Amino acid sequence: xxxxxxxxxxxxxxxxxxxxxxHLALLSQLFTVKDAPTKFCEMLADLEANNPDPSGPxxxxxxxxxxxxxxxxxxxxxxxxxxxxGEKHYFTGLCHSAMKHYDKAAASFEQAVQKGFDEASASVRxxxxxxxxxxxxxxxxxxxxxxKKLAGSADVLYLNGLIAELEGELDRAVESYEGxxxxxxxxxxxxxxxxxxxxxxxxEEEALELYMECLEHPPxxxxxxxxxAVIYEDLGQxxxxxACLRRVLACNPNHWRAKLFxxxxxxxxxxxxxxxxxxxxxxxxxxxDISVTDFELSVRARNCLKKMNIFTLGDxxxxxxxxxxxxxxxxxxxxxxxxxxxxxxxxSLGQALEENSQLFSTSSTDTDxxxxxxxxxxxxxxxxxxxxxxxxxxxxxxxxxxxxxxxADRTEAELTCQKNxxxxxxxxxxxxxxxxxxxxxxxx
Numbered sequence: 016x017x018x019x020x021x022x023x024x025x026x027x028x029x030x031x032x033x034x035x036x037x038h039l040a041l042l043s044q045l046f047t048v049k050d051a052p053t054k055f056c057e058m059l060a061d062l063e064a065n066n067p068d069p070s071g072p073x074x075x076x077x078x079x080x081x082x083x084x085x086x087x088x089x090x091x092x093x094x095x096x097x098x099x100x101g102e103k104h105y106f107t108g109l110c111h112s113a114m115k116h117y118d119k120a121a122a123s124f125e126q127a128v129q130k131g132f133d134e135a136s137a138s139v140r141x142x143x144x145x146x147x148x149x150x151x152x153x154x155x156x157x158x159x160x161x162x163k164k165l166a167g168s169a170d171v172l173y174l175n176g177l178i179a180e181l182e183g184e185l186d187r188a189v190e191s192y193e194g195x196x197x198x199x200x201x202x203x204x205x206x207x208x209x210x211x212x213x214x215x216x217x218x219e220e221e222a223l224e225l226y227m228e229c230l231e232h233p234p235x236x237x238x239x240x241x242x243x244a245v246i247y248e249d250l251g252q253x254x255x256x257x258a259c260l261r262r263v264l265a266c267n268p269n270h271w272r273a274k275l276f277x278x279x280x281x282x283x284x285x286x287x288x289x290x291x292x293x294x295x296x297x298x299x300x301x302x303x304d305i306s307v308t309d310f311e312l313s314v315r316a317r318n319c320l321k322k323m324n325i326f327t328l329g330d331x332x333x334x335x336x337x338x339x340x341x342x343x344x345x346x347x348x349x350x351x352x353x354x355x356x357x358x359x360x361x362x363s364l365g366q367a368l369e370e371n372s373q374l375f376s377t378s379s380t381d382t383d384x385x386x387x388x389x390x391x392x393x394x395x396x397x398x399x400x401x402x403x404x405x406x407x408x409x410x411x412x413x414x415x416x417x418x419x420x421x422x423a424d425r426t427e428a429e430l431t432c433q434k435n436x437x438x439x440x441x442x443x444x445x446x447x448x449x450x451x452x453x454x455x456x457x458x459x
Contacts, residue, residue: 020044052265070096084266085237101132117148169199256280279439303329316349335365394420423453
């Protein structure tokens with residue numbers, strides 16, 4: 016760190032009260048050094064040691080630094096004891112947004128404005144939170160009310176890009192994000208969302224370049240490093256993936272997703288490619304994709320399978336005898352037909368639940384059997400509002416799983432049979448469901 020940066024940092028640390036401008040100045044100076052996470056951790060440790068039970072201005076400082084290190088829940092604890100001013104509510108809103116508590120974030124940003132925080136900055140974050148919370152109409156009205164004040168700004172283009180992204184208009188979203196970056200090079204939110212949008216649509220190399228650019232600008236984005244780690248893993252660059260995850264853990268040693276992904280990345284470096292096994296898996300998957308209509312079945316058996324959304328042999332090996340027999344009009348005769356059909360291919364009912372589920376894939380005819388049911392309460396929470404990795408999101412999208420309830424109605428076997436869905440993704444899904452007092456369906 017050069018002398019000028021050290022002087023600026025020292026001056027900020029000596030201040031009794033911090034503002035958002037002090038926070039940004041601190042970030043910009045620390046991001047000029049390679050060991051920024053370590054410096055942040057050291058400053059936070061010193062501040063916490065001098066203020067074991069922080070309150071007032073000290074609590075605000077602690078909250079800001081914890082936020083910068085992606086320790087959002089810990090930051091909220093400190094901010095509760097801070098003075099009741101605009102800065103407190105603004106950073107409380109930022110923490111809630113990072114944790115995807117968008118309704119709480121919106122309320123905090125509104126309070127920040129009421130307490131005298133810069134209206135333009137807080138309003139941008141408020142509109143963003145409303146959009147992410149699904150309040151599209153309200154967000155659009157709020158955006159119109161601030162567009163005149165922020166006309167031609169990168170923030171307005173970013174919010175318009177976010178609207179387009181949420182409405183599924185990829186080209187318009189990309190155009191807006193790129194426009195925001197032209198006005199303000201390195202615009203953090205636009206750069207991240209542009210990278211994320213490209214990542215979701217398979218443009219991994221372009222996304223990776225943009226994620227790297229995000230890391231050059233404050234604040235620290237744990238999501239950026241996690242998404243980069245997933246891309247590196249998919250590319251087989253496990254050392255790079257591990258490096259990204261360790262950077263997250265350097266800031267937040269208790270980040271559960273980073274720890275989970277790190278274990279998976281490290282285990283991947285110890286795996287070897289078994290060509291014979293891969294050939295056997297490919298052959299097995301081809302068999303599982305065979306449609307049940309290719310076999311001579313009775314009309315009753317065929318109709319029952321169709322109504323149960325069973326279309327392939329792969330669907331059958333993930334179904335037990337008990338599940339079939341509980342269906343109306345499906346008796347022992349139909350069961351015998353099914354068993355004989357499967358035995359011709361060396362398969363049996365429930366086989367995917369007993370064997371290594373990675374040997375099985377699902378066919379392209381998978382359908383969402385819960386799609387017509389109306390979800391309520393926590394079950395109605397959209398999947399895109401959960402803090403899931405790109406890999407998990409792609410698998411759930413392929414299965415047409417749109418809500419938390421639809422996810423809870425799936426079994427482990429149905430998920431782990433998907434390509435690129437391994438133990439790490441399964442643990443991630445379990446953790447997210449547990450946070451909402453739900454769990455994957457078990458086969459009795």
